[in-house]
Amino acid sequence: MQNPSHVDIQRVKDFLLDLQARICAALEQQEALGQGTAKFIIDDWTRAEGGGGRSRVLQEGTVIEKGGVMFSHIDIKNLPASATARHPSIAGAKAQALGVSMVIHPKNPHIPTSHANIRLFVAQPEGKDPIWWFGGGFDLTPFYANDEDIQQWHKNAFDLCQPFGEQVYAEHKQWCDDYFYLKHRDEQRGVGGLFFDDLNRWDFDTCFKYIQAVGNGYLNGILPLFEKHREQPYTEEQRAFQLYRRGRYVEFNLVYDRGTIFGLQTGGRIESILVSLPNAVSWSYRPCWQEGSPEERLTSYYLKPRDWLNLGTSKVSHTI
Template identity: 70%
Template sequence: MNPQDLNAAPTSSDIDRVRTFLLDLQSRICQGLETEEQLGGGSARFVADEWQRPEGGGGRSCVLQGGDVIEKGGVMFSHIDVKHLPASATARHPQIEGATAQALGLSIVIHPKNPHVPTTHANIRLFIAQKEGMEPVWWMGGGFDLTPYYPVLEDCVAWHQHAFEVCAPFGEAVYPEYKAWCDQYFYLKHRDEQRGIGGLFYDDLNVWGFERCFEFMQAVGHGFLNAYLPIVQKRRQTPYSESEREFQLYRRGRYVEYNLVYDRGTLFGLQTGGRIESILVSLPNLVSWHYRPEWAIDSPEARLTSYFLKPRNWLQLDQQST
């Protein structure tokens, strides 16, 4: 293949293919999560909310609230036009300052009710910027990550095994690179703490050319449910105490802090005057903060931060290593 072909910007037909895939994936994910809600005894369903953006474009936000398994879940599709790129985009790519852009993607955040079922997040997206006198600039990004409150080692290993399998067809270096990037990205600097056990994170991906990058987007999108649903199925019926529920709400505070302070997607949405309900749907309905809580050294609550919320090579761990 001619190297110049790899740099070619996606055509309108290519963009339509991405859009079709994202909308279909949105429906599949909602269906899969609703099935788990039903199997867990719940009756809550996703409500679809179609919206238009005055600047151009729009989206479909699907939100489930008040379930027995999922306390709040958002599966959000958007395809928007951006007339004035915000600082969150141009700081990393100064060459696109003054350009117009299209951004389309799917973002998922699931906050389960049971403290033994982890919160999870996933995102896949395509960004294209263009201005007069410059060839279009494009890239893809995304990934998925897991935020447990009462983690089980086998779940952490399985999560990363799925991430490894998603990346394997694209090269040996892909999983280690994107796993490390995820650890670096989902880090609360002010707490000196990881948000969760990580997974995959990538951005600015275009070096493979559109077709190969799109294949990777599809692999990540399909791989998310394959990684997450088995954990939900194993843990959704685990009994929990009121104190464990209180700890879950306390730890959700870290999730809120990260999304409001560091998350690029949140910042991009706020700086482009995006639809606020869609931008902040990632926040849980219930959350709490406590002043300097203390946990017994050998407690599961203390072990979360002392062991699990550390970057690790999860694929080399077993039950005896902890």
């Protein structure tokens, strides 16, 4: 297996920083098209343990209520349990991790919340060759869902996977369904997309090309949804439902998300780790929605794993 050189790692870093800048520019354009003036602030930081990052955050916009697009490249002196459970051979090893992670919370309830991340992890066990893998993906969390938006999102994911093998989309779509699942609620966080970890099944360059496709594919998937719904009117009741459903997002990120756990265990920068949490959110005790309403249908139909590309033959299943 090809081991990444310093040059290879720098290539990944350059792409990640460029991706971060392009995503922020595209989202700022959506903000401007919605007559907003909010911009992403740039917050460069370093950590005493080694490495640092560039956090870019937009808050209280007209179109985007909160968005965080975060780059980090950190050195780790002693790998924590969250990184070694599946790889006991690297326990205690030095490592470096670099990636871009983003969560965008639009203000309009008709625009889904979206998340994406791509990352490279390289461990250096003493006296052994480096152990490396890529991870990442993207997923969609609508509040007022419709088949057309979800199919467009998954068709984009399917298309970008095709050059890498006919089974890649199905595998990484299933992984996404299984991962973004709230066990204590018995429901999905959203309608899925792609998720993968421990990716080194191909040579380094091919794996790198795949995460480039995923990173670029996020923009191709989310921008049409902004364009479609940015000016769509909404009611106070729809806004209240959005805030209620955001509570599920918070629950997942604080209870299950590996990135959050990894960041906390490695002494990460807390503001960057928790940037995915929305500024406005609510909880309610056992609310009831009218049967057949969009609110009720979200959980009874849309928040179930489905074959979104072939809804006529779709079967609901879960492998957890």
